[in-house]
Ligand code: BES
Ligand code: ZN
């Protein structure tokens with residue numbers, strides 16, 4: 001898809017070239033000066049007249065009328081370019097515009113996107129990720145699509161810099177973008193077309209493509225292992241449940257294992273604690289956590305970091321029938337803890353309980369669960385913030401750093417002894433799955449914490465962030481693929497306690513500045 005080019009970018013005969021424009025003094029310098037000279041000072045005039053703007057995300061399309069080889073120049077305003085994220089969204093807007101031009105290739109001058117803060121390598125990564133994310137489209141099931149039929153197959157990337165790593169940075173950005181887009185597609189797919197069996201088949205295919213180990217537990221094995229949470233939620237369904245496991249081993253030994261656990265409810269009716277007719281719409285997205293961990297595993301499979309990762313996904317829908325679980329039922333989870341079901345719509349925590357236990361059995365030393373778990377997190381934090389809970393400061397700090405690098409906002413909720421008491425307050429069982437509406441995003445996380453036990457754990461509630469109602473610079477309305485990039489970055493950057501100790505001992509860096 002990308003071809004690196006060292007020659008004079010403006011001599012090419014491309015249909016369109018993307019150029020970044022930082023908010024800078026009137027006079028052009030460097031490559032922009034060369035371009036302006038070739039166009040007899042026309043660019044300076046257009047900037048003065050306001051026809052080309054350096055305002056953040058402003059798009060200006062200019063024809064060159066045969067004065068240079070390239071037919072059209074697409075300028076994108078980068079403003080003051082304070083952060084990589086600003087450059088990313090600006091590139092996203094520009095790529096959306098290019099997609100609408102109905103051309104099958106374009107060029108970018110990467111050097112116009114670099115700054116004191118952004119190296120050419122970073123610019124390459126930002127560009128290729130933003131390109132993937134912003135041009136994503138879920139074509140859906142319409143007989144006739146309105147979208148342009150033209151696909152872009154080649155992008156010429158021009159730079160004068162002599163970094164040998166640009167190519168691999170382009171590939172890394174692409175992997176992050178593609179992993180996120182795969183998660184988006186899973187989430188956008190309706191419940192009748194993506195059942196637990198389909199999620200399992202998808203995981204198998206992923207394993208095949210990226211040489212991962214895969215284990216798919218079927219109902220009989222799930223019963224033998226006593227996964228009472230997953231079985232209870234599946235009880236009302238005509239479709240069988242699956243427990244999906246993927247393993248990636250990047251270290252010699254199976255140690256220091258990161259467990260990524262994702263809620264895989266392919267449709268959530270609420271069960272006998274039935275949702276309202278409005279509440280039901282959109283519940284095909286209740287496997288957003290599963291999609292996030294699968295998307296992250298795709299990135300990991302492509303980039304192959306020196307880490308060990310196990311992904312565990314409990315997959316089923318949550319339906320109603322004569323067999324379905326009922327409020328007041330008591331069930332026994334895989335680790336032996338009994339649970340009083342007070343609300344069948346709090347099903348995510350029931351299936352995740354078993355998945356957490358199973359991830360630990362597979363050797364997970366760290367656990368991160370991702371789930372569209374509660375409406376409560378939306379009430380607490382809105383639609384653009386992922387809620388977090390943790391039992392381990394250092395692990396949370398690592399996840400937070402990764403989320404900041406990914407530009408995915410996380411906000412930590414309190415998790416106290418009183419919260420633990422509330423999930424343990426059942427007259428007839430060890431736990432109850434719904435201690436009431438007060439702080440119920442915390443209750444959801446606290447319940448899952450009972451199954452993390454002493455293993456370092458971070459809970460991520462993406463009920464608000466897994467989807468968006470409006471199109472944005474880096475994607476359309478619908479599924480966002482949230483947490484794919486945070487999780488993959490976390491895995492790539494992760495250092496075990498032992499590794500940190502060694503680094504600190506050698507005096508290279510301190511633990512805090514890791
Ligand atoms: N899948 C829902 C949470 C959800 C709500 C996801 C809105 C996406 C958008 C979850 O299973 C659920 O129903 N949670 C209940 C929990 C309650 C019964 C304790 C909720 O949040 O109301
Ligand atoms: Zn529910």
Ligand code: ZN
Nearest residue numbers: 265268286348
């Ligand atoms: Zn749910």
